[in-house]
Amino acid sequence: MPTARPTIADVAQRAGVSKGLVSFALNDRPGVSPQTRERILEAARELGWQPNLRARALSVDRAFALGLVIMRDPEIITGDPFYPSFIAGVERELASAGQALVLSVVPDEAAELAAYRKLVTDRRVDGVFVTDLRHDDARIALAAELGVPAVTLGHPEAPSPFPAVSMDDRAGIAAAVDHLAGLGHRRIAHVAGPDRMLHGSRRRRAFEEAMAAAGLPAGMVVETEFRAVDGARATRDLLARPDRPTAIVYANDPMAIAGLGIAQRAGLRVPHDLSITGFDGSDVGEHLFPSLSTVATDAVSWGAVAARVLLRSIAGEEPGDTDLPPARFVPRESTAPVTEPTDRTVP
Amino acid sequence: MPTARPTIADVAQRAGVSKGLVSFALNDRPGVSPQTRERILEAARELGWQPNLRARALSVDRAFALGLVIMRDPEIITGDPFYPSFIAGVERELASAGQALVLSVVPDEAAELAAYRKLVTDRRVDGVFVTDLRHDDARIALAAELGVPAVTLGHPEAPSPFPAVSMDDRAGIAAAVDHLAGLGHRRIAHVAGPDRMLHGSRRRRAFEEAMAAAGLPAGMVVETEFRAVDGARATRDLLARPDRPTAIVYANDPMAIAGLGIAQRAGLRVPHDLSITGFDGSDVGEHLFPSLSTVATDAVSWGAVAARVLLRSIAGEEPGDTDLPPARFVPRESTAPVTEPTDRTVP
DNA sequence: CTTGGTGGCTAAACCGGTTTAGAGCTCAGT
């Protein structure tokens, strides 16, 4: 009574054929007569044979897995809903393709590069996702050097050998600015993500362009990190200015939520005294009072499409760049028509 | 000029020894003379040899990876900070142990079981994490059937062959109740997670026991899902009651944040008219106005310890159960002394 | 001088698949 799991040798023996033929039959390849094929499949079924992915991985030199490296300080919980949703989307594609996702969470940039390198040289993955692009992003060159297929979320600045899957977040920012301008706001500020991150600087530029397009004076921009604590500080700074803005466009939801807290703490009524918009559509923003107007990005389908593109790259196709439907502005309660600013001073 | 990566056969040839000896030398095993060992290491270094994990995995019958399956509706973004932190903690242990994390995100329970089964029968992982325990959790039996090492987060109800790593969340709930009782609250409600989840029902029981211990009448309990939208609904229900509570203890932060929004929307001042506590210490709660009193759990070290225990299980040790320092109550602004209830009616 | 043990090493099997070279057979074309 064999306690160990049956191998194709066992199947071969039971079906009275050679190992090689079993492999052909199980992989639906030509060169096996219909009767024999059926006999082999029957034997495999009876024995409860399951392929050993490790053996397969060695002989076909594939890992059947994709790599995702996320950089974040483990102690800082941003509450950013992007990755959970993105991963759910990725997963949806991978499951049906028999692939797995190998995840690495690293604290800093050096560890990030090391993680990519290790995933590839250990041959744990066949391709990698490159998220949160930065200026002069070293990961592009690294992936090229390692010769691993990759997909980037958004277009890197420098020419890249890898397909990009992009979602235009500029349209969402523009819609937010237009919405605010339409409500009569003129002094609109932007709390931007770090300039070194492409989506940070791109949203900032989108903001500046939208302001110009709306015929408004250049808005105040505070550049900071994407975390709640930084959004809070930036908001404090903005509200302390003599020409305090009547509306603030935040580059993500955690910053906006923290900003809302600061404004309320300062005695401002949102949206009466200050309008606020976020970015990324977190679940929790919807349940605040006032609920947060935001720009909804479909991170789930971003993940799904990126995974599909990466799988095609690995299969040797050369998928072109993909543009997803642009992010949509979702007006909720945190934006309202501008009112004459009170003389109230902010501490 | 060999373009392919060097194998141990190349190293063996260069060092003028057999393949087997190279393997011994590279694995620090006895039976290799010091000079020869040095020569082999030197040759490996010169050739830039890197082990091929796939080959190693096949011959030693190990995956060098751990599996984590997360169940959540991909469309619902809970903003729950637990998993990102937990994973960061896991990762910290794995990286140094040369292990990787294989992540699976699934939408429902059937898919969850299938995901565990697939991870194991595909031999992608050497052990699995079992998080978010439920009553009669089928995953325990499944892991036992599959013969895969596992670690559970918290103690399952039924006897389990696997080590448990637990963090006492009851103490945190008790501290929250005591804190509120000390502030003079008597009508304290609990918005609980689903009864089918162990931490849902355990926190609920802890609440009930703490109420009794404080000599308070049995509190109102609303059982619901862990999502923000459910916290909002539960809060609406509670506030509509004639004997409306003066304080609400929520079983997690997203529910509490949504509850805060509902209370504010109803015109209640938090904490004046209603005190609120959350659970899990999300980053964003700290920046709300009022900031959220909560129970902080150290998910990062939970992940790290669980990973360590699982690795020891895989190594054949039989690590006992581990108890982490209990969750701590963190008072912030959303709790205050009870005030005479106004007659204000809630819509 | 034999015997036995030990250190250092090689050759070969092994893990469980895939892939290639080629054998044996049938059948059509000339």
Place this chain on the structure above:
DNA sequence: ACTGAGCTCTAAACCGGTTTAGCCACCAAG
């Protein structure tokens, strides 16, 4: 009758490591 093509199948190599059996030289003990 011979050739060649095509089909089905086997044997063996291969992927890149690990592990086992066993050889040989050397040395100490009897």
